[in-house]
Amino acid sequence: MSPVLRRLAVALPAVLLALVVGAAPAWAHTELESSSSAANAQVGTAPTSVSLTFSEEIAAADATVSVTGPGGTDYAAGPATGDGATLTVPLRPLGAAGGYTITYRVVSDDGHPVSGTVPFTLTSAGPGAAATTAAPTAGAPTAPAPGTTPQNAPTAADDGGAPVWPWVVLAVVVVGGGAVFALRRSRA
Structure with missing residues (x-):
């Protein structure tokens, strides 16, 4: 040779x-590892906040998290705060029983945006049910009908970028x- x-x-x-x-x-982009409320959970008591835990540390300043309920009402009461890989968002008192969706968009360590949803069902009306008769906000996602269980699982979909x-x-x-x-x- x-x-x-x-x-x-x-x-x-x-x-x-x-x-x-x-x-x-x-x-390797970040992935959602867990959430509170959990994906497709049946929740009896309205949560006062939601938390999302990812596979890597997330900058809260670059994260967007919303929580929409029946009728498309957004219940997020402020921006996400971060503690390492966990983001927490405070909520206004949830309203009617039914389907709620946590929608998130975060940025991986490599700069790639990752987004997804986590559906859950509130089985009993929350403390904001009597006060919540507002119409859906323009452009808000449509939530499942009250009393139904969302069929989609949490996703972490890429928002573009070259492979x-x-x-x-x-x-x-x-x-x-x-x-x-x-x-x-x-x-x-």
């Missing part, structure tokens, strides 16, 4: 490994092409 081939046989796997390992952090895999494929093609060129040149 020629010295050029030996160098390529050692260097090519090392370069490919470096590319894959270097790209791995870009593949990493095409860059990895391109790097493999470039390195492979260089190896072929070097082999042909060494034979000449």
Whole structure:
């Protein structure tokens, strides 16, 4: 085996490994690990706040969290506050029994936005039920009918951004092409 081939046989796997390992952090976006109220939970007593715990520390300043109930009313009483990987949002007194949805948008450590929803059902009217007869706010999401259980599970969907895999494929093609060129040149 020629010295050029030996160098390529050692260097090519090392370069490919470096590319894959270097790209791995870009593949890992934050994920919702748990919430209070839990996804699809049947809640008997209206919570006074909701909490979301993620797989990495989240900057509260870059987070948006809302809690909508029957009729599209938003019950968030202030911005999210953070404690490491957990965000907490205070709530106004919840109203009618029925479907409520926690909607969130956070930013991963790598700068990629991640959003999702956590549905839960309030089985007994909350303390704000008598006072809440407001019409839905413009553009608010529609909540499930009172007494129904939402069918969607929590999601953590990407809001765009370029995927990493095409860059990895391109790097493999470039390195492979260089190896072929070097082999042909060494034979000449």
